[in-house]
Amino acid sequence: MLDVLWRMLPVTLSVMASPVAILAVLGxxxxxxxxxVNVCYLGGWVVATSGSLVFWLAVLSYFGISEAHTGSALASALHASISVLCFAGAVWSYRRARATLTRLAAARTLDEFAAAAPQLPGLVKDSVGYGARRSFxxxxxVFLLNPTNVSLVAATAIDLLNAHxxxxxxxxxxxxxxxxxxLPLALPVIAVTAGRRAPDRLITRVRGWVLRNNGFIRASMLLVVGFLQLTRAVTGGPP
Structure with a gap:
C-alpha cells in the first residue's frame, strides 16, 4: 500500500498545484x-476528477492494463506518452513564463507594463462575478479542458490497476x-464557513503572485512527473 501511495504522490501534488484552478478560487x-460559488466550483472539480478517474480505470481495464506485468508494452507506451506530454507542457509553461518576464523587463511606460503583465486565462477571468451554475x-x-490534468489522472489509474x-x-x-x-479548493470553503476569509488585499496579492509564477510552478511539477513516467516507461513500471 505504501509503495502505491509513494508512486501516486508526485501526480497528486501536480494536480493539486494547478495554478488556473487556484486563480479561479481566489477570484x-x-x-x-x-x-x-466556491461550493459549486468545488463540486464541479470533484465531479470532473472522479469522473475522469473512473473513465480511465474502466477504459484501461477493458484493454487489459490491469493484467499488465513488468515489461508490458502497453503499460510502457502509456507511461511514455504521458511523459512526452508532461515534458512538452513543462517546456511550454517555462518558455511562456520567460517570455512574460522578458516583456515586463523591456516595458518603459505604464501602458507597456500593463500590456506585458500576465493575464488571467479566459475561463477564470471574471470569476469574481460568477453565479452558482457557472461556477460548477x-x-x-478547468479540469477537463487541461490535457495535462487528464493525462495525470490516467497515470494514476495505471498505478492503481497495477498495484498489488x-x-x-x-x-x-x-x-x-x-x-x-x-483539498486546495476545499480549504477556502472551510475558511468562509468558519468566517475566516482573508482580506481582499491579501487575496489580491496572492492572486497576483500565483499569476506571475504559475508557469514556473507548473513547469517544475511537470518535469518531476515526466521524469518519473519516463522511468516507468523504460523499466516497464514497478513489479
Whole structure:
C-alpha cells in the first residue's frame, strides 16, 4: 500500500498545484456570495476528477492494463506518452513564463507594463462575478479542458490497476486521490464557513503572485512527473 501511495504522490501534488484552478478560487473569494460559488466550483472539480478517474480505470481495464506485468508494452507506451506530454507542457509553461518576464523587463511606460503583465486565462477571468451554475461548469472545465490534468489522472489509474492491492483498497485509494487533489479548493470553503476569509488585499496579492509564477510552478511539477513516467516507461513500471 505504501509503495502505491509513494508512486501516486508526485501526480497528486501536480494536480493539486494547478495554478488556473487556484486563480479561479481566489477570484471567487471576492464574490458577493463566496461560499455558494466556491461550493459549486468545488463540486464541479470533484465531479470532473472522479469522473475522469473512473473513465480511465474502466477504459484501461477493458484493454487489459490491469493484467499488465513488468515489461508490458502497453503499460510502457502509456507511461511514455504521458511523459512526452508532461515534458512538452513543462517546456511550454517555462518558455511562456520567460517570455512574460522578458516583456515586463523591456516595458518603459505604464501602458507597456500593463500590456506585458500576465493575464488571467479566459475561463477564470471574471470569476469574481460568477453565479452558482457557472461556477460548477467552470469547475468541470478547468479540469477537463487541461490535457495535462487528464493525462495525470490516467497515470494514476495505471498505478492503481497495477498495484498489488484488493479491489476495496483500489476504491479507497481512488477516493483518497480525489479528496487530496480537491483539498486546495476545499480549504477556502472551510475558511468562509468558519468566517475566516482573508482580506481582499491579501487575496489580491496572492492572486497576483500565483499569476506571475504559475508557469514556473507548473513547469517544475511537470518535469518531476515526466521524469518519473519516463522511468516507468523504460523499466516497464514497478513489479
Amino acid at each position: 471567487m473569494l471576492q464574490s458577493s456570495h463566496p461560499l455558494l 461548469v467552470v469547475g468541470l472545465g 492491492v484488493s479491489s476495496m483498497q483500489v476504491v479507497g485509494l481512488s477516493i483518497g486521490f480525489v479528496v487530496a487533489v480537491s
